[in-house]
Amino acid sequence: MTHQRIGRDVTVLGDAIEVPGIGFLPVNTFVLHATEPVVVDTGLSLPDRDFLADLGSVIDPADVRWIWLTHPDRDHTGGLFALLEAAPRARVVTTYLGAGIMSTERPLPMDRVFLLNPGQTLDVGDRSLTGFRPPLFDNPATVGFYDDRSRACFSSDCFGAPLPDADLAAGGDAGAVDPAELRAGQLLWAAVDSPWVHEVDRRKYLASVQPLREMDPQAILSTHLPPATGITARLLDTVSAAPQADPFTGPDQRALEQMLAGFEPGRQAA
Structure with missing residues (x-):
């Protein structure tokens, strides 16, 4: 993981994972x-990651008071x-549904859960964090939040983008990416x-x-985008255009076999 300070209040622990055929997807905590x-999300659930050790280089884990899970997918809960x-002393901030989903794998200690819905706030001593449902x-x-003191928006998956360069994905600056490419x-x-975005009423979206x-x-702080400061209007214009973007169709079995043939010498695609 890379470490990057955003202002006085936020440290980004940057990671990335390669998605074949698409690029490198940032996975930030x-x-x-x-x-x-407050720790926001807890990284990838992969055996070669040690989230606790990475976190310990930024803050003593024993000092953490809140773990805000923006949602319970495995790329957000690896080190939970x-x-x-x-x-x-830490409590997990999630929703009723989020706690239920996580408990299908390993039950959460319910005395350490703090249920919070979009529109509600959490007092963390020197500021209030307001939960909201991101547009994507x-x-x-999913519940992101806005910190009224640092003026940072923690947006979960919303605003994410796979990038062609692994180093940029894991420790770069979204503002340094070519605007058209971003x-x-x-x-x-x-x-x-969010494939459902092509089916929604555009006005409501x-x-x-x-x-x-x-x-x-x-600042826009997405789990799946390098930190973005000072370009909020541009990012909002982009997500506003999502309903009109081309739908995504993933590779089928034939495409998978062709990819495997390229990875394994002597193997032929069917």
Whole structure:
């Protein structure tokens, strides 16, 4: 993981995973250095990752008071239970549905769960965090939040984009990406991650983007995009165009066999 400080209040722990045929997808976690420190998501669930060790280079895990899971997909929950053991005072911020989904794999200790719905706030000592439903999401338990002190918007999967360069995906700056390339990547990700967006009423969808325009965050901190500061209007224009983007159709079995043939010398595609 790479470490990147955003202002005084946020550290980004950047990671990335290769998606064949698409690029490198950023997978970020965040530390919000509030009076009651908040960890936002807990990384990939892969055996070669050690989330707790990476986090320990930024903050003593025992000091963590809140673990905000933007949703319970496995690329957001990899280090959750290790962190719960290392942070005995920490509580998991999620929804009723999110807690239920996670408990199908390993039950959460319910005395350490804090249920929060979009529109509700969490007091973390020196600021209030306001939960909201991002306009694009792939899991019904998704809740991002806005920090009124740092003016950072933690948007979960929304605004994500696969990128062609692994180093940029894991530790770069979204503002450094060519604008046309970034827009294309974000529209592709919207089609991959939120395919329902092509079926919605466009007027209602745009209404779901409007609260973020009114929020006017200085920084967009997406799990699947390098940190983006000072380009909020451009990113909002891109996600507003998602319903008109080309739908995504993934590779079929024949395409998979062709890819495997390319990976394994001497293997022929059917």
